[in-house]
Amino acid sequence: MKTADPALNTGKKTTRARMGNRVREGITGWTFVGIAALLIFIFFFYPMIQALILSFQTGTGMNLKFNGFDNYTRLFTDSMFLTAVKNTFIYLIFQVPLMVILALFISVLLNDKNLKFKGFFRTAIFLPCITSLVAYAVVFKYLFSSDGLVNAMLLNLHLTNTPIDWITDPFWAKVTIIIAITWRWTGYNMIFYLSGLQNIDSSIYEAARIDGASAIRQFFSITVPLLKPIILFTSITSTIGTLQLFDEVVNITKGGPGNATTSISQYIYNLSFEYSPDFGYAATVSYSIVIMIIILSFIQFKVAGERNG
Incomplete structure (x- = not known):
């Protein structure tokens, strides 16, 4: 009668133990991945899907009803929406190139090996990115007020004879918003x-x-x-951020004067909470930003010659 080889039995047990460890490791890994994926779906994708469904509805509260593409066709005849789009694109056209070029120029200067106190300068320029949005917007509002520090300096330097209406003039209010955004986010791109x-x-x-x-x-x-890939990345992220502009407009100019600085995001907020609540149309305006981001990102990829995003 033949007996089993002890070495063979030991090898089989070792193989089973390894397979068991691999299975347990696989289960543990997929558990972590599954939990993360579930949370991402609940807090990101599910609200996006619900907002998309809501954009095809009209009504208030729970009294919503399907109205097809009426909300989307309404966009083209909504003068307030068109004004908000125009204002936002003015910020986009002037601020994004200015910020990208300025950040690139500063980064080249701060990359000089012979420059002293590089750490200090890098920290000082990056610091605005981590300041409170509301706090810095309020500071800018006071700096650019009619009797603020900026006007006082311009008058003392004899660059102007009268105070500039930075907040109350439609043109200068836009300039103030552009300056504020550039000041805050240049260091981030740098x-x-x-x-x-x-x-x-x-x-x-x-x-x-x-x-x-x-x-x-x-x-x-x-x-x-x-740096072409990085320039493309910062251009796209800056475009997305500008299309979603909200804090600076609300806290510095409140969309005024006369809706001259109202952004798309502020208009969404007004539709939801300031005017008679119209969440269906507000969701439609939100998805118009998504469409703009997709189109502009596609154009930027094509201009940069990046075929494989």
């Missing part, structure tokens, strides 16, 4: 550019200098092309 610049091999610049390339030529022929 950090991305700095990280990209520090990953560029310094030997590339050394070779360019040996070939006689000036600093400006190096910037446009080396820095900008190598």
Whole structure:
């Protein structure tokens, strides 16, 4: 009678133990992934789906009824919505390029190895990003008031004879909003550019200098092309943030004067809480932002030549 080989039995037990450990590890991993996926679905995707369904409804409270595409066709005849879109695109057209160019320029200066106190300057420029939205907006409101510090400096420097109506004039109110957004978010984009610049091999610049390339030529022929993916990323995120602009407009100008600075997000808030509640139409306006973001992101990808997003 043959007996089982003890070494063979030991090998089988070891294999079963390894398989058991792998199964337990797999179950543990999928449990963590499943919980995260469930939370993301509950708090992100489910509200998005519900908002999409709501955009095809009309009524107040629980008395909602399906009205097809009426809310979407209403957008094209809603003068207040068109005004909000115009204002938001004015911010977008002027502020995003200004902020991207300024952040890129500052990052190049702060990446200089010979610059002293680089840590201080980087922290000082990035600091506005972590300040309270409401607090900094209120500070800007007082700085740019008719008797504020900005007007006082302009008068003392004899750059103007009368105080500028930064908050109450339609044109200057938009300028104030653009300045406020640029001040807050330039440092945020600067950090991305700095990280990209520090990953560029310094030997590339050394070779360019040996070939006689000036600093400006190096910037446009080396820095900008190598930072192209980061520039695209910051341009898209800045576009998304500007289309969702809310805090600065509400706290600095309250959308005035005469809706001259009202943004799309503020109009959504007004539809939901300031006017007679119309959550269906407010959801429709919200999804108009989604459509704008998709279109503008697609255009930016095409302009940048990025076919594989």
